[in-house]
Amino acid sequence: MRGIVLTRYTLVLRFVLLSVVLAMGAGCDPTNKSHKSAEIRLLNVSTGYDSLDVLADDENDDDGDSTQLQAVAYGTVSDYAKFDSGTYTLKFKRNGVTGTLRTISSAKLPDDSRTTYIAYGSSGNFAVTSIDEDADDPADGKTLVRVFNAAEGVGTLNVYFTDASDSLENVSPDFSAVGGSSATLDSGTYRLRVTGSGDTDDIRLDIPEITLPDGGIVSLIFTSSQGGVLVNAVMLPHEGELTTITNPRARVRGAVGISSGALTTIRVGGSTLFSNATTGAIGSKYVQVNAGSAAVTLSVDGNLIDTPAQTLVAGGDYTLLAWNDANGTHTTLISDDNRLPSSAGNVKLRLINGMSAFGDPISLAIDYSPIAEGVTLGQASAFASVDSGTDLQLDVTSALTATNVLSKTSVTLVGSGVYTLFMAGGAGSSQVSGILRKDR
Numbered sequence: 001m002r003g004i005v006l007t008r009y010t011l012v013l014r015f016v017l018l019s020v021v022l023a024m025g026a027g028c029d030p031t032n033k034s035h036k037s038a039e040i041r042l043l044n045v046s047t048g049y050d051s052l053d054v055l056a057d058d059e060n061d062d063d064g065d066s067t068q069l070q071a072v073a074y075g076t077v078s079d080y081a082k083f084d085s086g087t088y089t090l091k092f093k094r095n096g097v098t099g100t101l102r103t104i105s106s107a108k109l110p111d112d113s114r115t116t117y118i119a120y121g122s123s124g125n126f127a128v129t130s131i132d133e134d135a136d137d138p139a140d141g142k143t144l145v146r147v148f149n150a151a152e153g154v155g156t157l158n159v160y161f162t163d164a165s166d167s168l169e170n171v172s173p174d175f176s177a178v179g180g181s182s183a184t185l186d187s188g189t190y191r192l193r194v195t196g197s198g199d200t201d202d203i204r205l206d207i208p209e210i211t212l213p214d215g216g217i218v219s220l221i222f223t224s225s226q227g228g229v230l231v232n233a234v235m236l237p238h239e240g241e242l243t244t245i246t247n248p249r250a251r252v253r254g255a256v257g258i259s260s261g262a263l264t265t266i267r268v269g270g271s272t273l274f275s276n277a278t279t280g281a282i283g284s285k286y287v288q289v290n291a292g293s294a295a296v297t298l299s300v301d302g303n304l305i306d307t308p309a310q311t312l313v314a315g316g317d318y319t320l321l322a323w324n325d326a327n328g329t330h331t332t333l334i335s336d337d338n339r340l341p342s343s344a345g346n347v348k349l350r351l352i353n354g355m356s357a358f359g360d361p362i363s364l365a366i367d368y369s370p371i372a373e374g375v376t377l378g379q380a381s382a383f384a385s386v387d388s389g390t391d392l393q394l395d396v397t398s399a400l401t402a403t404n405v406l407s408k409t410s411v412t413l414v415g416s417g418v419y420t421l422f423m424a425g426g427a428g429s430s431q432v433s434g435i436l437r438k439d440r
Helices: 002-026
Strands: 037-045 051-058 066-073 081-084 086-094 102-109 113-120 127-132 142-149 157-162 180-186 188-196 203-212 216-224 231-237 243-245 249-256 264-268 271-277 287-290 292-294 296-300 303-305 310-312 317-325 328-336 346-354 362-366 369-375 384-387 389-398 404-413 418-424 433-438
Touching (some): 037 051, 037 066, 037 231, 051 081, 102 113, 113 216, 127 142, 188 231, 203 216, 203 231, 203 243, 249 264, 249 271, 249 346, 249 418, 296 328, 346 362, 369 384, 389 433, 404 418
Parallel strands (some): 249 317, 346 418
Antiparallel strands (some): 037 081, 051 066, 051 086, 086 102, 157 188, 188 203, 216 231, 249 287, 264 271, 317 328, 346 384
């Protein structure tokens, strides 16, 4: 009888213990809403901010901000940060700085979700967008491709995935006027080309081989280059590792400031910029050459000038200026910032001094307001942001004597444009050449 009683007590004890275990287990049950989670990560392609933090504040409690991601370097993607799902205020900050660059309020991070935030933009133009990584995988033999243009100031882009030998004149873009869009393409290996919208000759990126994974999802994000026209890219698979695609090319044009009407020929990296050009010539188009060390060939009136090679940064835009003084003939490699202005009502304008027969540093004013001052021979001013307009007056003067060198009246500067005023020649008005070139 005692054995039977003990057995009953044992059964009761086991039932109680089982109930406690089940009750405790309910707190860890992934279906229990209070313990569901969300994950976020950050891709930093912001040229203006080399290290970023992300702070999160759950809008349903009073705990305040907590740092979720820290010191995410430019050109990298962080690991995922995991926390309870819900509605959050997200703050994006420069690492080590108290101030906030961008706040996203009421960001909904659902149960079991993964989100990648993309930080982009130059200093003072910080922006954030997001990629939802919860999309279903496409069918076998297909790839879901998402594209996003994070390249500030490059304008609109078209994207082509083609066979290696296809002419762009014979195919349609897979993505037009890229902002943020997606499409399902056949998986495989393609040649990737990116152009300015509406001009198949305006190549911004040309990569011989890129592979779209079978049944996968990839995001292709275009990023800014040094020169502001060519683009780089990063490729980020769904929940995967980052691949950086660096543009292998640079763009160069020529400018001739050599005095005495000499005929000047300039070649860079095997490409001809000018053939027998005269003083005052400045290229209306850039030539693409391989980045890196580029040989320079310079001849004046058929005589070769010993000229050093130049180093071209991938994605850079350059003006190679040939000029001369009492010490001989020289070249200056000028870095060009051809990013479009952030405001449609503004233009970017700079001054290049190629006045070899004059020699003085020069200054530029628009409607008597100084724009560039004391630009020495063979050099360029920084770009100034000025209001667009019509019937403007441009005055170039000697920075030493304030003597007027050139006046241009009834000048029109079109909004969202990038301009260079290239000065060449001597001191006399009949010898002065002033070319206002609209670079973009």
